[in-house]
Every structure is written in C-alpha cells, then in structure tokens.
Amino acid sequence: MKVVVTGGAGFIGSNLCRHLRSRPGVGDVVVIDDLSTGRRENLDGLDVVLVEADIAERAVLDECFEGAGCIVHLAARGSVPRSIADPVGTHTANATGTLEVLEAARRAGDVHTIVASSSSVYGATAGQPKTEDLPTRPMSPYAASKLATEWYALSYQHALSLPVLALRFFNVFGPRQPADHAYAAVIPRFVDAALSGSTLTVYGDGLQTRDFTYVDTVCATITQAVLDKVSDPEPVNLAFGQPLDLLTVVATLEDVLGTRLHVRHADPRPGDVRHSRAGTARLEALFPGTEPVPFRVGLERTVEWFRSR
Numbered sequence: 001m002k003v004v005v006t007g008g009a010g011f012i013g014s015n016l017c018r019h020l021r022s023r024p025g026v027g028d029v030v031v032i033d034d035l036s037t038g039r040r041e042n043l044d045g046l047d048v049v050l051v052e053a054d055i056a057e058r059a060v061l062d063e064c065f066e067g068a069g070c071i072v073h074l075a076a077r078g079s080v081p082r083s084i085a086d087p088v089g090t091h092t093a094n095a096t097g098t099l100e101v102l103e104a105a106r107r108a109g110d111v112h113t114i115v116a117s118s119s120s121v122y123g124a125t126a127g128q129p130k131t132e133d134l135p136t137r138p139m140s141p142y143a144a145s146k147l148a149t150e151w152y153a154l155s156y157q158h159a160l161s162l163p164v165l166a167l168r169f170f171n172v173f174g175p176r177q178p179a180d181h182a183y184a185a186v187i188p189r190f191v192d193a194a195l196s197g198s199t200l201t202v203y204g205d206g207l208q209t210r211d212f213t214y215v216d217t218v219c220a221t222i223t224q225a226v227l228d229k230v231s232d233p234e235p236v237n238l239a240f241g242q243p244l245d246l247l248t249v250v251a252t253l254e255d256v257l258g259t260r261l262h263v264r265h266a267d268p269r270p271g272d273v274r275h276s277r278a279g280t281a282r283l284e285a286l287f288p289g290t291e292p293v294p295f296r297v298g299l300e301r302t303v304e305w306f307r308s309r
C-alpha cells in the first residue's frame with residue numbers, strides 16, 4: 001500500500017516514516033512537507049520520497065495522493081504561543097490546510113485518512129480523565145484549529161463517507177523533537193538544557209501535569225491504524241492515562257543523567273492548561289493490548305539520541 005505522510009519531515013512524521021518502512025505491508029511512502037519546522041535530514045537514510053511543498057498546493061496533493069491507500073495528515077503549525085502571536089497563520093495551516101487535504105483525499109477516491117488532533121482541544125474543560133465525550137473548550141487559536149482539523153475530517157466521514165480516524169495526541173516526546181527554537185516542547189528543552197549544563201526553565205510551579213507519550217508508541221499505533229484501515233466516527237485519544245508533573249519529569253531526568261539539575265521558575269504561559277490525563281477506553285477498544293513504552297525508558301532513549309547528535 002502507498003502511504004502519504006503530510007508533515008513527514010517533522011518530529012512525529014519522520015519517526016512514523018521509520019515505522020512504516022519497517023512493515024512489509026507498506027509500499028511507497030511519500031512525504032509532503034514545506035520544511036517550515038521539519039528537516040530534510042530527519043529522513044536521511046530512509047527510502048521515502050520527499051516532496052517539498054505546502055499542503056495548500058492542490059496540484060501537488062493530487063499528484064501525491066494518486067494510488068495512495070492511506071493519508072496520514074500531520075502537517076501543521078504545532079505551537080500554542082505561536083498561534084497566539086499569529087492566529088491567522090495557524091488557522092490557514094491547520095484548519096484550511098486540513099480542508100485541502102480532505103478535498104484531495106476525496107478527489108483521489110475516498111482514501112483512508114488519519115488526522116492529528118491534540119489534547120489541547122479539551123482546554124478549560126473540567127474533570128479528569130479527559131474522555132472524548134467531554135465538551136471541548138479550546139484556550140488558544142492552536143487548540144481551536146485542531147478542533148477544526150478533527151471535525152472537518154469527521155464531517156467528511158459523516159457526510160461524504162470518507163473513512164477517517166482523528167487521533168488526539170497528548171504530549172509526545174522522543175528523538176528528532178527539536179529543542180532549538182522559541183516554541184520547543186518541554187522535554188527536548190529540558191534534555192537539551194541538562195546536557196549543555198544550562199538552567200531548566202519551568203513555567204509556573206511545575207505541578208502542572210501532562211500525559212507524556214513516547215513517540216514510538218504513537219507511531220506504532222498509527223502504523224497499525226494504517227495497515228488495518230482503522231476508522232471511527234468520533235475522535236480518539238492517543239495516550240495512556242499516565243500523567244506526570246513537570247517536577248517529576250525533572251527528577252526522572254536527574255536520575256537518568258545521575259546529576260542534579262538547576263531549575264528556575266518563570267511565569268505561567270497564557271493558553272497552557274493545568275492538568276491533562278487521557279481517558280483510554282476508545283483507544284483500548286480500537287487497539288486492544290497496546291503497551292506504551294514506559295516514560296523512563298522513553299526518556300533514556302531521548303537522552304541517548306540527543307547525546308548522539
């Protein structure tokens with residue numbers, strides 16, 4: 001089966017390409033990426049075709065989607081602070097961009113489409129765990145754009161019979177996640193600072209929790225969804241209900257590195273949610289028996305990758 005990965009030169013996408021390439025059921029893998037945050041070298045040594053283009057380019061989508069069995073749509077502007085600085089840019093890439101991908105999937109002939117949503121759609125919704133039937137309360141333009149992403153996709157399933165799976169990722173971490181830009185996620189920021197002997201910055205008191213998921217677990221689940229053509233009429237959390245607070249993350253990192261780290265606290269960031277823990281019933285029903293890579297093991301592998309660069 002030919003698989004197209006939008007955003008495949010990014011963090012999750014490039015890890016996903018490695019998983020797809022390791023499975024005999026997968027034929028050609030085509031990546032569409034404008035390299036705005038992704039990197040060509042993330043795909044080094046992999047037998048994939050990289051098409052450097054924006055997902056707004058319809059002719060490119062049509063050419064790449066021809067003969068595809070599955071589209072994994074990961075391309076997006078993935079940062080909350082950046083969406084607050086430039087909401088229209090985030091909307092264009094994430095909401096309008098998804099619509100372009102869905103239209104191209106429809107033109108290609110109802111190709112199975114998997115889209116990346118985010119736990120940020122729960123936002124200010126009270127209650128833990130975050131089950132998919134809770135109301136959504138996006139607290140940032142990024143979160144709103146991800147709600148649009150998943151519901152545009154699911155509406156194509158309802159109205160146009162396009163087979164769709166909308167996965168809500170929580171805090172994914174692992175190799176190839178960048179640490180060196182203004183909007184970097186917390187684990188690569190911490191690992192990078194720790195390895196270079198710098199101070200780690202924790203926004204707020206550090207007791208906010210996140211349901212961290214190692215990237216290999218996410219990519220193995222997506223790969224299974226691709227091969228088994230898993231679709232669902234509702235969004236599905238892709239996390240395992242194992243939240244950790246940031247001070248525990250720092251303590252685990254200290255343990256992995258065998259050294260004490262310097263931490264400073266800064267003001268909490270607008271748009272950030274306080275607690276995040278996934279309800280897992282839908283995921284378990286669709287992918288029974290999935291065992292996530294334990295947090296500490298994922299952190300060790302992440303540290304190893306940062307050291308090897």
Ligand code: NAD
Pocket residue numbers: 006007008009010011012013032033034035036037038039053054055056073074075076077078093097116117118119168169170171172173185
């Ligand atoms: P990433 O920034 O590494 O990957 C996104 C990729 O999309 C990049 O390679 C970028 O160059 C590309 N891209 C952006 N806009 C594009 C456009 N208009 N046309 C073509 N390519 C474009 O981010 P990631 O962490 O790998 O995230 C992948 C997906 O998962 C995103 O949709 C993101 O919203 C979602 N997500 C990620 C997390 C996480 O913890 N990393 C959590 C929730 C949701």
